[in-house]
Amino acid sequence: MQGESNEAWGLAHHFDSYDQQREASYLGMWVFLVTEIMFFGGLFTAYIVYRSSQGAAFALGSHELDITLGAINTAVLIGSSLTMALAVWAAQTGRRKAIVGFILATILLGGVFLGIKVVEYSAKFEHHLVPGPNFHWNGPEASGVEMFFNLYFLMTGLHAAHMVIGIGILLVVAVLAWRGAFTPENHNLVEGVGLYWHFVDIVWIFLFPLLYLLGRNIQV
Amino acid sequence: MSDTVTTPARRRNYLNADYGIKSWLLTQDHKRIAILYLVSITFFFVLGGVMAALIRVELATPLGDMVEPDTYNRLFTAHGVLMVFLFLIPSIPAVLGNFLIPLMIGAKDLAFPKLNLGSWYVYNLGAVLMVVALLRGGTDTGWTFYTPYSSTFADSEVILTALGAFVVGFSSIMTGLNFIVTIHRMRAPGLTWFRLPLFVWAHYGTSLIQILGTPVVAIAILLVAAERLLHIGIFDPALGGDPVLFQHLFWFYSHPAVYIMILPSMGVISELITAFSRKRIFGYKFVAFSSLAIAVLGFLVWGHHLFVSSQSIYAGLIFSVLSMLVAVPSAVKTFNWTATLYQGSISWQTPMIYALGFIGLFVIGGLTGTMLATLGIDMHVHDTYFVVAHFHYIMVGGAIMAYLGGLHFWWPKITGRMYSVFWSRISAGLIFFGFNLTFFPQFLLGYMGMPRRYHAYPEEFQILNVLSSAGATILGVGYLLPLIYFTWSMRYGERASDNPWGAYGLEWETSSPPPTFNFDEPPVVTTEAYDYLAMRDKRVA
Numbered sequence: 183m184q185g186e187s188n189e190a191w192g193l194a195h196h197f198d199s200y201d202q203q204r205e206a207s208y209l210g211m212w213v214f215l216v217t218e219i220m221f222f223g224g225l226f227t228a229y230i231v232y233r234s235s236q237g238a239a240f241a242l243g244s245h246e247l248d249i250t251l252g253a254i255n256t257a258v259l260i261g262s263s264l265t266m267a268l269a270v271w272a273a274q275t276g277r278r279k280a281i282v283g284f285i286l287a288t289i290l291l292g293g294v295f296l297g298i299k300v301v302e303y304s305a306k307f308e309h310h311l312v313p314g315p316n317f318h319w320n321g322p323e324a325s326g327v328e329m330f331f332n333l334y335f336l337m338t339g340l341h342a343a344h345m346v347i348g349i350g351i352l353l354v355v356a357v358l359a360w361r362g363a364f365t366p367e368n369h370n371l372v373e374g375v376g377l378y379w380h381f382v383d384i385v386w387i388f389l390f391p392l393l394y395l396l397g398r399n400i401q402v
Numbered sequence: 403m404s405d406t407v408t409t410p411a412r413r414r415n416y417l418n419a420d421y422g423i424k425s426w427l428l429t430q431d432h433k434r435i436a437i438l439y440l441v442s443i444t445f446f447f448v449l450g451g452v453m454a455a456l457i458r459v460e461l462a463t464p465l466g467d468m469v470e471p472d473t474y475n476r477l478f479t480a481h482g483v484l485m486v487f488l489f490l491i492p493s494i495p496a497v498l499g500n501f502l503i504p505l506m507i508g509a510k511d512l513a514f515p516k517l518n519l520g521s522w523y524v525y526n527l528g529a530v531l532m533v534v535a536l537l538r539g540g541t542d543t544g545w546t547f548y549t550p551y552s553s554t555f556a557d558s559e560v561i562l563t564a565l566g567a568f569v570v571g572f573s574s575i576m577t578g579l580n581f582i583v584t585i586h587r588m589r590a591p592g593l594t595w596f597r598l599p600l601f602v603w604a605h606y607g608t609s610l611i612q613i614l615g616t617p618v619v620a621i622a623i624l625l626v627a628a629e630r631l632l633h634i635g636i637f638d639p640a641l642g643g644d645p646v647l648f649q650h651l652f653w654f655y656s657h658p659a660v661y662i663m664i665l666p667s668m669g670v671i672s673e674l675i676t677a678f679s680r681k682r683i684f685g686y687k688f689v690a691f692s693s694l695a696i697a698v699l700g701f702l703v704w705g706h707h708l709f710v711s712s713q714s715i716y717a718g719l720i721f722s723v724l725s726m727l728v729a730v731p732s733a734v735k736t737f738n739w740t741a742t743l744y745q746g747s748i749s750w751q752t753p754m755i756y757a758l759g760f761i762g763l764f765v766i767g768g769l770t771g772t773m774l775a776t777l778g779i780d781m782h783v784h785d786t787y788f789v790v791a792h793f794h795y796i797m798v799g800g801a802i803m804a805y806l807g808g809l810h811f812w813w814p815k816i817t818g819r820m821y822s823v824f825w826s827r828i829s830a831g832l833i834f835f836g837f838n839l840t841f842f843p844q845f846l847l848g849y850m851g852m853p854r855r856y857h858a859y860p861e862e863f864q865i866l867n868v869l870s871s872a873g874a875t876i877l878g879v880g881y882l883l884p885l886i887y888f889t890w891s892m893r894y895g896e897r898a899s900d901n902p903w904g905a906y907g908l909e910w911e912t913s914s915p916p917p918t919f920n921f922d923e924p925p926v927v928t929t930e931a932y933d934y935l936a937m938r939d940k941r942v943a
Contacts, residue, residue: 195919196511196588206513206587213579217617224621224651228636231647239642313634325635325642332634336625 192368200367207370211377218344222385225340229333229392232326239326241397243334246311246327248302252394255298256386262291263383270376273359273369281359281372285352288379292349299342306331334393341389344382351375415818415915430515431918436501437816438522443489443497444885446529450484451878453477458840458874461867466858474857475542476558482545483563487570488529490801491659494666495577495612496521498808499605501816503581505909505916506599508590508925513583521576528569535562544855546656549637549648553629561630564623571616571623574662578612581605590908592927596690599907599931600683603690604669607697611658611665614701619655622648646711653704661700663797665693667760667804668735674757674807675739677905679746682932685738692731699728709780718777725775732768736761751903752826756807759834760800767795770845785855788848791841799837806833806884811905813888814898818915821891825883832880839873906932 197203233240269284303312310318313332321327355375358364364372416433419425426434456477460468469477500518504511512518535541541563543552552560585606589598625636626648635641637648676683683689705713705721713721739761748754770792773779783789810830814820843866848854852863859867901910912921929936 194515196509196513196515198924202587206583209586210514210579210583213582213613217575217579217613220614221617221621224618224625224654227651228625228647231644232642235644236642314632328635329642332636336628336636 204368204370207374208377211374215377215381218381222337222340225333225337226388226392229337232329232333233396236323236326236329237397238400239323240330241400242321242323243327243330244394244397246306246309247334247394248305249394249398251298251302252390255295256390258291258295258298259383259386262288262295263380265291266376266379270369270372273364273372274366276364276366278359278362278364281364282356285356285359289349289352289356292345292352296342296345296349299338303335306335337389337393341382341385344385348375348379348382351378413913414917415913416918417818417915419918428519430511430519432500432504432512432515432518433816433916433920435518435522436497439492439496439500439525442522442526442529443492446484446488447493447881448885450481450489451881453481453484455874455878457481458871460857461859462871464859464861464864464867469857471857472542475544475855476540478855479541479544479563480536483532483541483567485797486545486659487567488525488532490663490797491570491574492525492577493663493801493805494670494808495581495605495608495662496525496573498670498805498812499581499601499608499666500577502812502909503584503602503605504588505815505912505920506602506907507585507588507593508908508921508927509584509588510919510921512580513588514580517576518580521573521580524576525570525573528566528571528573530566531562531569532566535559535566538562546652547623547626547648548652549626549629549645550639550643553626553637553648561627564627568620568623568627571620574612575616578609578616581609582613585609590925590927593908596687597927597929597931598690599669600672600686600689600693601666601669604665604672604693607693608662608665610694610697611662611700615655615658615662618651619659622651622655625651646708646713649708649711650704653707654701657704657707658697658700660793660796661696663801664764665696667801668693668696670804670808670811671739671757671760672735673905673907674753674811675742676932676934677811677903678749678751678754678757679743680749680904680934680938681742681746682930682934683738684741684744685734686931688734689738692734695731696728699724699731703728703775706775706780709777710784722775722777726772728775729768729772732764736765736768752823752830753807753811753903755827755830755834756803756810759830760803760807763795763799763803763834763837767792767799770795783848785853786848787844787852787854790854791844791848794841794844799841803833803837806830809884809888811903812909813891814902815909815914815916817892817895818898819891819895820898820902821884821895822887825887829880829883829887832876832883836873836876836878836880840870840877841873843867843870843873904937906934906937 193200193203197206265284265287269281269288272280272284306312310316311331313328313335317328317331319327352375355371358371416431426438429435429438456469457474460466460474460477466474500512538559540558541556541560542558543556543560547560547564552564585598585602628634629636629638635643637643637645639645672683672689703721703725705717706725709718709721770788774783774789774792810821810826847863847866847870850863852859898914900912900914902914903910908925908927909916911925
């Protein structure tokens with residue numbers, strides 16, 4: 183929410199009180215997350231439609247994903263949500279260095295997640311599983327498997343883009359926190375970016391089973 | 403008109419608070435941002451209007467003798483894209499809503515002023531993308547970007563135009579988000595939900611659609627762009643994709659988007675009807691909740707665009723019934739406006755002429771919409787001029803009439819000046835007459851089977867087409883007049899008093915034009931909405 187970023191430590195002219203400003207800021211973030219849910223919702227709809235019409239191909243596709251790396255990433259991301267929550271708690275209790283520390287930990291875990299994602303993506307690239315002219319599939323249901331990978335890359339790609347944006351915002355927040363911008367009364371930015379981070383985490387909690395786990399029990 | 407004694411001319415206000423280009427381009431004042439939007443959308447309205455004019459010139463004769471078929475495709479696409487994304491969707495919310503909502507709820511500004519300014523820049527960024535696409539030859543897919551034509555076959559600037567729509571969508575989301583938070587958190591003391599002006603209720607419903615619908619069309623557009631750029635097949639049947647999925651995702655937003663265009667108009671009309679009938683609106687709560695009902699129902703009817711697109715007959719039946727349900731809250735509004743007029747003290751000011759014109763045109767547009775919601779009739783008139791006429795009655799007859807009515811109503815508040823009463827009445831009459839002459843023949847043409855999106859037609863359709871083109875000329879003159887006398891009034895118009903219409907509402911209690919922070923004293927609300935009786939008693943006392 184760039185709307186209030188510069189004023190996070192002051193009361194903006196058009197608000198009557200810190201309470202009003204805080205409530206506006208939180209509600210704004212929640213409404214924004216609703217739009218994000220609808221944004222991902224379009225992709226999830228496409229996934230549901232194609233999974234129901236091409237279930238066997240999607241099962242084949244999910245066997246190609248690295249379940250170990252996916253599981254590690256899930257743990258990493260949940261861990262980053264913990265450090266994010268701790269950063270918010272530090273802001274509420276006014277511990278400046280703790281805010282910075284926990285935010286840096288969150289950034290680090292987010293970076294680990296993206297790093298593992300890069301490893302996974304490059305493996306898909308080497309196996310010609312990236313959709314497009316170079317896609318190559320030796321086996322049945324080639325077009326369905328390609329559709330699976332269309333959705334895999336679009337969904338995880340959009341998710342990763344949100345992670346990158348989140349890390350960028352967290353860097354700014356860390357600098358602001360280091361300068362002592364947040365007080366127990368007024369730390370809307372930390373709360374807001376926290377909500378955003380948890381949202382991105384929850385998206386992954388849905389993506390992991392849908393892409394990696396479902397259909398894996400089917401022997402093909 | 404009791405409070406005309408102050409001399410608004412000498413006062414500091416948001417217009418003379420600061421001068422210079424920077425004070426406008428970097429402003430965080432919702433009133434100035436509204437003006438910025440007004441300038442932008444007027445430009446694109448004119449550009450979209452030029453496209454419409456070219457279409458009507460081509461259709462004056464049966465032969466396709468002015469432009470090539472391919473050029474014609476690009477013309478109606480440009481007309482649709484410009485009018486829908488760059489004019490109709492932002493028109494009332496971003497101009498009148500932006501200006502008025504903080505005033506109406508007694509706030510100093512919207513909740514997020516920088517986001518508000520940002521939305522204008524995002525809008526212009528998207529608009530630039532679309533204009534570049536236009537200069538590079540335009541797009542020929544129609545404003546709906548249907549796959550697989552748009553994703554696989556079209557050889558035109560699909561990606562740029564679609565990307566423009568994608569970007570503009572975010573400005574719409576920003577505006578909606580800002581309104582929702584503002585209406586929830588920034589109301590003046592005593593201003594409960596059921597004391598809010600109905601304009602605010604209508605914008606609340608609109609904002610819900612903006613934040614819930616726009617992201618879905620954004621992802622659909624992104625998928626089309628990805629398909630074209632990366633040569634993958636999300637919607638390509640040859641690669642296992644489903645082109646109808648695009649239609650679902652597209653109309654999940656784009657049908658509610660119709661309500662983004664018409665709901666704020668209904669809010670404007672509720673204000674105008676009460677102000678010029680000097681009466682509290684009939685059935686306040688019904689009108690308020692009907693806005694929410696339209697917003698909610700609007701999300702359940704998209705399938706009526708897919709009656710002939712391989713949708714199952716049962717889905718068709720359900721979407722047909724749900725679409726007809728939209729008529730209920732719409733009728734609630736129409737009947738309540740009419741009941742408000744009953745025994746009102748009606749004055750024929752220009753805004754009121756627009757409001758009454760709106761009701762007539764909206765009823766025709768709405769009833770033909772119910773016709774189109776029935777499966778049998780829709781099969782017959784699908785993709786004909788009947789559909790074109792229907793949605794122009796809603797979007798032009800409805801949305802633009804209300805936009806102009808609102809602009810005439812609040813112009814003295816926005817600029818502190820009055821415009822020519824004579825010319826404004828002439829233009830309102832010209833627009834009403836010209837509009838009907840343009841679009842009523844199209845109902846007949848469509849019913850006789852003339853398909854839309856063709857640049858040539860059989861000779862027996864010529865008379866009605868010539869009538870339509872003649873009407874479009876009158877309509878064009880009608881639209882040109884306000885552009886002239888509004889511009890003229892900014893310098894030469896008579897100074898307006900704080901409340902030139904004697905209307906009820908917080909926006910009329912501050913000066914015209916308002917000071918930068920809207921009110922000298924933070925307002926406290928103690929009366930119900932549209933309490934014209936109390937207002938009269940106060941004046942008499």
